[in-house]
Amino acid sequence: MAAVDATQLRELGQQFRVDSIRPAAVAKSGHPTSGMSAADLMAVLVANHFRYDFDHPKNATNDRLIFSKGHASTLYYAILRAVGAISDEELLTYRKFGSMLEGHPTPLIPWVDVATGSLGQGLPIGVGMGLAAKYLDRLPTRVWVLCGDSEMAEGSMWEAFEHASHYELDNLTAIIDVNRLGQRGETMVGWNTGVYVERARAFGWNAIEIDGHDVEAIDRAYTEASGTTGKPTVVIARTIKGKGVKAVENQPGWHGKALDDPDAAIAELGGVRNIRVEVTKPEPAEPHRFPDGPLELPRYELGEKVATRKAYGEALTALGAARGDVVALDGEVGNSTFAEIFAKAHPERYFEMYIAEQQLIAAAVGLHARGWNAFASTFAAFFSRAYDFVRMAAISRVNLRLTGSHAGVSIGEDGPSQMALEDIASIRAIHSSVVLHPCDANQTAKLVAAMADAEGIVFLRTLRPNTPVIYDADEDFEIGGARVLRSSEEDDVTLIGAGVTVHEALQAADALEEEGITARVIDLYSIKPIDADTLQAAAEATGRIVTAEDHYPEGGVGDAVLAALAELDEHPRVLKLAVREMPRSGKPEELLHAYGIDAEGIAAAARQLIGSEVTAS
């Protein structure tokens, strides 16, 4: 045993149980029994193995502790009290409005890196932190993740198992609290802990099976985990839910409930304790840093045809040369998203995440939480695979930079499974999100550079086909802006596009001009935040707006425009063009035409808006 002996550890475990019960008793809700099963596991960890400076939580030298089973939050808060990070009074503010001690942990608490509470996310995020420590910071810090056994049913956990072993993350320890009982009954595996051992070993991990209430066994397991090289370790701990309180011990029906008689339960556990734990601080060390340099973004000639996805890859590579904190990840499609250009230029800062989009995003979250500026890419359609991870990243208040290629029907023959058509809507709805959709290569490059400093969940939507360069390489583009490409004093109608439809709108304006209809054309490259001033000015000037988007009609460009104009006194008439059928395979131009979002469709909509009024008047 290290610093704290078994007797003291057992006492600390009891304190953690009591302190799991007390805040839930005050709040009249919470998950005390889920904390009680893992109390000994955490007592041994914080007393003897965890290396952390609570005064400087952001230090790269600190170990990390993630409660993947976030509902056991009272146990985490009990730890904070024991280490002196929060007072007893604060512990009892649990779940009260305004308290940082929410139902599930969030980074409102200075010592929490990422929010948990959607199960199966803590371990894949831990993989990201492990990558940061081993390959980027290059420090001997460890990542400890407390997992529930119920969440082992989430596929994301097995993505984490595979990636952690692939990347030989010997700094990562998963601790599975096998208390057998989920929310409404037994898990599929129950107490057959050998099953977890076999699975973990088959995924390349060192697996240690213990009694999760035997503090000496726990201590030995953590020592073995810390000493194991070349592979991660999982401690599979058989535990008892509600351990120590007969009324709830190993009983179904006690998940997510305060105890009926907390005073009796606390008495049964030996009463309130005030053990103070001194967590060992890590040895001082400097994290590795990659050099910065001048930013030399790629430049594209006007009229050249370049896919914005290609510009992404080239701009990101330039950004990587300029900033040592930039890291890239991709989901096995780097030759399509063009993340491969970065991978070749900066191999030490590139992580291949294979076809595992949940792990892709989770790793990006973990890297950001450790201060690295990770850019993650895949087909935009496949970010939908990790939507819950994006949602939780917003709650984690981390910054994400997501680049999704192959947007919309403009991809052509591969068909609807590969087409992102809900992505703008789904990511716009994420709190703190930024949604960008450039139409040319120079604009893409500038926006990629801007992404690196943006706050929140930043999504860049890129195109598969080559599109003409329409902006000079010296033009600047800011997040939240829009570009008026054509305008005059006498505009009859405003055409608004983003991405591929900008080029269609320009062609439509040409066609309309021949008929004597003057169109204002707006490139709405920043869909969120949106340039309401430019839109409102156009609405006031023209009174008629056509929006065209390579996306389904709900929640995309058109709806964003409508929302930006909602509170105007005078409203324009708005015709929203979008993909209103389930698209088919076909050539890009055939599909843009079939779904009415090509130049012809846009021009027809403009005529309809103008004509219907003529008829009406």
Add this chain to the structure above:
Amino acid sequence: MAAVDATQLRELGQQFRVDSIRPAAVAKSGHPTSGMSAADLMAVLVANHFRYDFDHPKNATNDRLIFSKGHASTLYYAILRAVGAISDEELLTYRKFGSMLEGHPTPLIPWVDVATGSLGQGLPIGVGMGLAAKYLDRLPTRVWVLCGDSEMAEGSMWEAFEHASHYELDNLTAIIDVNRLGQRGETMVGWNTGVYVERARAFGWNAIEIDGHDVEAIDRAYTEASGTTGKPTVVIARTIKGKGVKAVENQPGWHGKALDDPDAAIAELGGVRNIRVEVTKPEPAEPHRFPDGPLELPRYELGEKVATRKAYGEALTALGAARGDVVALDGEVGNSTFAEIFAKAHPERYFEMYIAEQQLIAAAVGLHARGWNAFASTFAAFFSRAYDFVRMAAISRVNLRLTGSHAGVSIGEDGPSQMALEDIASIRAIHSSVVLHPCDANQTAKLVAAMADAEGIVFLRTLRPNTPVIYDADEDFEIGGARVLRSSEEDDVTLIGAGVTVHEALQAADALEEEGITARVIDLYSIKPIDADTLQAAAEATGRIVTAEDHYPEGGVGDAVLAALAELDEHPRVLKLAVREMPRSGKPEELLHAYGIDAEGIAAAARQLIGSEVTAS
């Protein structure tokens, strides 16, 4: 060997290779090398093991074949040609606009049950089909799933592995085409097929490792799979990508590309063949059916306080008694969603899917594809975990019935990780979706009954807290409707809510009435499709609208209302109330107030709309 001998099988494999190359050559795109690795695996299957009546694809007695690696679509189309389902001419329409032979298979093809092309989905959908065959239809049909090795990195595959073994799906065979090469390089496992064997066995499967080009070994493996009881079987087949054509065989850089010299490749493979395969039809048999009965929906008294999630569970149980085709699944939160009521009443038609939301949705897809009317439930926030599966379900043209509980900040203390605040936006954006959000128990019951016959992806959003019953049990509610709860000739403003905000809007109307402001109140329980007539009438009558939703501002109720009003000649002014901050833990009423969507916030917005005009005029 059964009907077809090894020599013929090898020839058929060569035909499949040639026919994987030919359509891609015409289309100048596609994934021929991915079909070529699995050609022998499929030759042996369709010639000797697959039981299918191509004239009656919907027959419950038919085996099922799912191409989980949907990009190998030319191989599937080659099979269709060999069995005489399509002509050679039709084969060569691959990827042409209007052809049913899209880049990835979709159910536009009569013999395709579900769309694939987003990797890692075919196997979990196969689990749903296996459940249908074994526990519902109770027929000896088999489900065969061709998987790629790259997609084994998707966690959803391991959800499928765990659930298939938990449910002892001995009718399910996964065939992993281990060709080593993904899109941009080698997989994490490569040709170490033993790794897959260990993992599969650790997950409770029978695993058979073979050379995937040895037709006799393949034949033996399928025979063993069909004869294995109590557990599913996986055939782990070591194969060569691009097998048979030296220029591409086992070479990186040939994923998703037509061959450079297709004629030479076809010659190397021995030329075009016209082998016709006679697929054995299944033995005639009648599927098991559960009895129907009268529909007796639960009835709630006016003024009673009942959570809509509870009404869901009770109504679904009644529906289950009325209709033998109704099945329920839940993601280990049945005591929160109240799916547990159904589980107790109809245990033979309930499947616990544990905390594996991707498998939850995939199983529902598989059940629907086999004609069962599956209702899947979890917290609404956690459907985000399976968003890609919902997206693909729309491409599969299956009906889904999803019920998500714990919507919005009204859940209270559990905090933001458990609150659905993007769900309306994300599901509205899905093609063919229906989004319902009832506010009382009787309305919920009627909508649950309506869901059973609705087309498309139907999402019902339910509430955690008890809400007062405001509708008589005899009132009818149709999908696409809205209910005007209050109106008069002189309404000054319209208040629109859905779910919990309906009750807040009613209270706001009371408060405003005391000040002499008359408010129309609309319950927008059907957010998509939306009752544009009722909204437009309100807009014309009052000219001012306040929308209030327990959801983020983008893509929800407010944006749906704006979209419905966009093309009006005269526009109302619309003030959109929504959750505009990252919410905290707290009491439901504290949170509704803090984020401005309670009665007070709604009344204040109404006053602002009226007052600003008074000031302006």
